[in-house]
Amino acid sequence: MLSGTLWPAHPRPLSGEALSSWFIRCAHANGMKAQTFAVRNFGHQRQLWNRDIDRQAPEWLMQTVSQRTGVPLNQVKKMTVLLFEGRLFQCKSLSGPLRWWLPLNMYHRIYRNYGVLYCPQCLEEDAIPYFRLNWRLAFYTFCPKHQIMLHDRCHQCQQPVAFHRVELGKANLLEASSMDHCWNCNSLLSEAPQELVDKWHKRPFTQWEALLNVVDRQFRDCGPLNTARLILWHQMCRLIVSENLAPYLQDYICNIVDQPIRELVKSRKAFEQRDLEERHYVLGLAAWISDVQAERKLHTAIQKRMLPLNQVYRDLRLAEIAELDRILVLPTSKRGGTKKSSQR
Numbered sequence: 184m185l186s187g188t189l190w191p192a193h194p195r196p197l198s199g200e201a202l203s204s205w206f207i208r209c210a211h212a213n214g215m216k217a218q219t220f221a222v223r224n225f226g227h228q229r230q231l232w233n234r235d236i237d238r239q240a241p242e243w244l245m246q247t248v249s250q251r252t253g254v255p256l257n258q259v260k261k262m263t264v265l266l267f268e269g270r271l272f273q274c275k276s277l278s279g280p281l282r283w284w285l286p287l288n289m290y291h292r293i294y295r296n297y298g299v300l301y302c303p304q305c306l307e308e309d310a311i312p313y314f315r316l317n318w319r320l321a322f323y324t325f326c327p328k329h330q331i332m333l334h335d336r337c338h339q340c341q342q343p344v345a346f347h348r349v350e351l352g353k354a355n356l357l358e359a360s361s362m363d364h365c366w367n368c369n370s371l372l373s374e375a376p377q378e379l380v381d382k383w384h385k386r387p388f389t390q391w392e393a394l395l396n397v398v399d400r401q402f403r404d405c406g407p408l409n410t411a412r413l414i415l416w417h418q419m420c421r422l423i424v425s426e427n428l429a430p431y432l433q434d435y436i437c438n439i440v441d442q443p444i445r446e447l448v449k450s451r452k453a454f455e456q457r458d459l460e461e462r463h464y465v466l467g468l469a470a471w472i473s474d475v476q477a478e479r480k481l482h483t484a485i486q487k488r489m490l491p492l493n494q495v496y497r498d499l500r501l502a503e504i505a506e507l508d509r510i511l512v513l514p515t516s517k518r519g520g521t522k523k524s525s526q527r
């Protein structure tokens with residue numbers, strides 16, 4: 184263990200920074216590689232880099248970082264997925280899929296999923312480039328500040344972003360690049376091409392962008408979150424990417440809103456495991472059908488047999504169905520009662 188209560192250098196967390204990003208900056212500020220720094224603090228027994236730190240931050244990590252930096256524990260917790268608990272999903276499970284959270288699919292410390300995203304312009308403007316927690320959210324596909332698409336891989340070598348690996352194979356820290364570099368080919372991520380986001384329909388994109396601003400403010404001063412609409416949006420994303428549950432839904436929406444019908448990856452992959460481009464496309468279609476006119480739009484889709492009614496409620500908990508009931512009255516629920524729960 185390092186001596187003293189505080190680490191010799193203890194940089195403050197930057198706005199919206201993810202715990203993993205901050206921990207690496209703390210290590211570098213103390214003249215150590217992240218791996219060495221972790222071993223010095225936690226020993227060889229407690230492994231840090233074999234997990235998704237921002238999702239599964241162990242108590243011992245958060246407590247130590249809090250004590251050694253003087254940053255209150257509750258603030259440290261908000262640098263992890265705990266910030267979203269009770270907002271974007273009900274409770275954080277230890278493993279398995281988590282609604283809206285991009286998995287890394289780790290295998291021997293290598294990421295097999297494109298779960299870490301970045302805005303090249305944000306990185307470019309950072310005095311010290313760092314990674315935001317919100318970039319790990321499945322609906323955070325564009326930057327509301329710069330109005331450009333995020334990237335989910337290195338623009339040169341196409342490898343997943345893994346900023347904890349930038350030091351690998353480098354003899355000393357001075358050689359190690361900043362987090363703004365690709366760990367594999369050393370390209371600058373901030374030089375990735377910038378593509379303006381195409382807002383092809385005003386209302387859903389306005390709501391979508393408002394949500395991005397709400398998460399950027401860490402839910403401060405935003406009033407109650409419309410959780411029902413979030414649940415519905417996620418359900419529609421799931422249905423659009425599934426091959427079997429609502430096979431006509433994508434084409435149906437595309438025809439109405441005049442968007443191209445794209446071939447989606449045929450697989451049982453969860454929505455959160457799909458690439459940025461596919462997610463962004465699907466999110467747009469799903470945002471359109473689940474906007475403030477959702478009740479009418481869903482009614483029509485159900486009547487035309489483009490959307491099976493029971494799939495709207497698929498896999499939802501009773502409390503979530505009750506949430507949906509606040510914004511939707513669909514054909515059979517007009518009679519009220521518990522009818523819906525039997526249709527899951």
Ligand SMILES: [Zn+2]
Nearest residue numbers: 302305326329
């Ligand atoms: Zn940006």
Ligand SMILES: [Zn+2]
Nearest residue numbers: 337340365368
């Ligand atoms: Zn690269």
